[in-house]
Amino acid sequence: MSKLKLSLRLMFAYFAAFLAFSFLEQPHLYGEDESLHKGRSDGIVIDLPTSPGGEQMPGVTFYHDLHTKQLNDKEKDCSVCHMKEPNEDRFVFKYKRLKDSETETDMAVYHDNCIACHEDVKSKSKKSGPLEAQCRECHNTKDGDISSWQPIVFDKSLHNRHETAKAIVSPMGKDEPNCSACHHGYDEKLDKLFYDRGQEGSCRYCHKDSGSAPFETPSKIISSSNSAQKSITLQKASSMRDASHNSCVNCHIVEMKKFAGPVNCSGCHDLEEQKKIDKLQVVPRLKREQPDVAMITGWEPAASMESNQSQEEIEKIVENINQYMKPVVFDHKNHENNTKDCRTCHHDTLKNCKECHTLKGSDKGGFVNLESAMHDIKSDRSCMGCHEMYKAASDCxxxxxxxPEKSFAQTDSSCAVCHVVDAVESGLQKMDKTAMNAAAEALLKAKTDEYQKVANDKIPEKVTIGYIADKYEPSEFPHGKIVKAIEKRIEKSKIANAFHKDGTTLCAGCHHNSLPTEKPQKCISCHGKGDMLKNDGRPGLMGAYHGQCITCHQKMNVETVAATDCNKCHKEKK
Structure with a gap:
């Protein structure tokens, strides 16, 4: 054996021994392999605020489920690490304390208790977590593990399961709806939580994702003596994370006295575990005293005008009622069925939209006025913005x-689809909110969204395109077949039927700058021969044909004819 080979083998053996020794010295949590940390959903970063004038150590990634598993195996529970509220059988999910204190104090709580637990495990001849003086085993700058954490969506199905659960009893008594077990407002004068029936809202209206202080967040706290949403003031409320853990986990493990839902991180925040949650195929409608149909107007209903405007202003509105945009009949119930939850539209409160988004705009609505709130096509919370997203569906x-993208000013032809109510003829100027909604419901029942197809004899069955007939056989475009296929795709879509009142609207899908008509202009009317783009961006005729047909096949997932199958349209000339 050559000296070089011998030297290389010795070096390799030394390096292997060094690695083995290094790994043996690494403290693994209760004997768990490090590979188990990869792709976990239970990683919590403990990162206390920096002390004034002190040095900041890197935060610690704490694997919660890894620790609770060891406790469960020893028939121990959350009380090992978490204390309970005084005089209440509810855990406070802070480590060994009821509230946050100064950084040095909280740091000592972690160090003293965590290390003591690790030493106890070590004394029993078991592998433990890091011990004293092994600071960098916890406080390190290594790349963190890839987190598989996913937010849990408390969707309509999950809400209904809680709403109808017999095990969840209202604190106000068995005969009360169990909504009060979770929903509450805050009375600032009495400094207490209370339940206000009919004013339930999303937890996130008050409990935000993050805050300016550890485990707390500046949030909207309700100040009211009668209504839970009468006035709003900024205060500090618990973050959404803390609020949900304090309520949900405590309910699951304490109030139920038995397993009622997940109590570990992965149970809610692991994607595979989320898939195991049963979902209702048909979810009953949420009960929130909301209207089935609402009338949206640019002015205040007569019965509420006195509280907001002078008599002179009221008389001026009534006199000039037709100077406002025509009111909109809004099918609230149907929109509920087609949205994820109430926050899809009611993003900050369940109040009527125009209470914040007034006609002129106000500070309550961030000076976004009613027109912008309803028509901003770049916002997924506005009517038009939501409708724009539907256009991305494969059928559309x-x-x-x-x-071609048009400005709002160029889309006035679609205004009449929603703004259809004649205020004077309907007598709306004399109605209060309840009467208006009743009128809206009657108008909706009388309305028809039935799609009016173009008569078959008006639709050319085939169109021959001979633009490059000098090189290939003319293309036979199956015009009638394609029109019928598109009609089939959208016939069950309420939104499509509302905006596409007749088949001529579909014609504008290809003849995109033509007015809806049974005889739209030919492509060559706008796209001339030649392949060069016009100064205004229009492609030549060949580019227009290929761009229109190929893009349509791709966007609508047409598989019967591949978008790149040239021979399907262009047969070689014999």
Whole structure:
């Protein structure tokens, strides 16, 4: 054996021994392999605020489920690490304390108790977590593990399961709805929580994702003596994370006295575990005293005008009622069925939209006025913004993806789809809110969204395109077949039927700058011969044909004819 080979083998053996020794010295938590940390959903970063004038150590990634598993195996529970509220059988999910204190004090709580527990495990000849003087085993700058944590969505199905659960009893008594077990407002004068029936809202209206102080967040706290949403003031409320853990986990492990839902991190925040949660196929409607149909107007209903405007202003509105945009009949119930939850539209409160987004705009609505709140196509919370997102669906994108984007001012032809109510003729100027909603419901029942197809004899069955007939056989475009296929795709869509009142609207999908008509202009009317783009961005005729057809096939997921199958349209000339 050569000296070089011998030297290399000795070096390799030394390096292998060094690695083995290094790994043996690494403290693994209760004997768990480090590979188990990869892709976990239970990683919690403990990172206390920096002390004034002190040095900051890196935060600690704490694997919660890894620790609770060891406790469960020893038939121990949350009380090992968490204290309970005084005089209440509820855990406070802070480590060994009821509230946060100064950094040095909280740091000592972690160090003294965590290390003591590790030493106790070590004394029993078991592998433990880091011990004293092994600071960098916890406080390190190594790349963190890839987290598999996913937010849990408390959707309509999950809400209904809690709403109808017999095990959840209202604190106000068995005969009361169990909504009060979770929902509450805050009475600032009495400094206490209370339940206000009919004013339930999303937890996130008050409990935000993050805050300016550890485990707390500046949030909207309700100040009221009668209504839970009468006035709003900024205060410090618990973060959404703390609020949900304090309520949900405590309910699951304490109040139920038995397993009622997940109590570990992965149970809610692991994607595979989320898939195991049963979902209702049909979810009953949420009970919140909301209207089935509402009338949206640009002015205040007569019965509420006195509290907001002078008599002179009221008389002026009534006199000039037709100078406002025509009111909109809003099918609230149908929109509920087609949204994830109430926050899809009611993003900050369940109040009527125009209480914050007034006609002129106000500070309560961030000076976003009613018109912008309803028509901003770049906002997923506005009516038009939401409708824009529907255009990206495969059944719609074939046409809409290629339509030239128009400004709001250029889309006035669609205004009449929603703004249809004649205020004077309907007598709305004398109605209060309840009467208006009743009128809206009657108008909705009388309305028809039935799609009016173009008569078959008006639709060309085939269109021959001979633009490059000098090189290939003319293309036979199956015009009638395609029109019927698109009609089939959208016939069950309420939103499509509302905006596409007749088949001529579909014609504008390809003839995109033509007015809806049974005889739209030919492509060559706007796209001339030649492949060069016009100064205004229009492609030549060949580019227009290929761009329109290929993009449509791609966007609508047409598989029967591949978008790149040239021979399907262009057969070689014989």
């Amino acid at each position: 994108a074939g046409c809409h993806a290629q339509m």
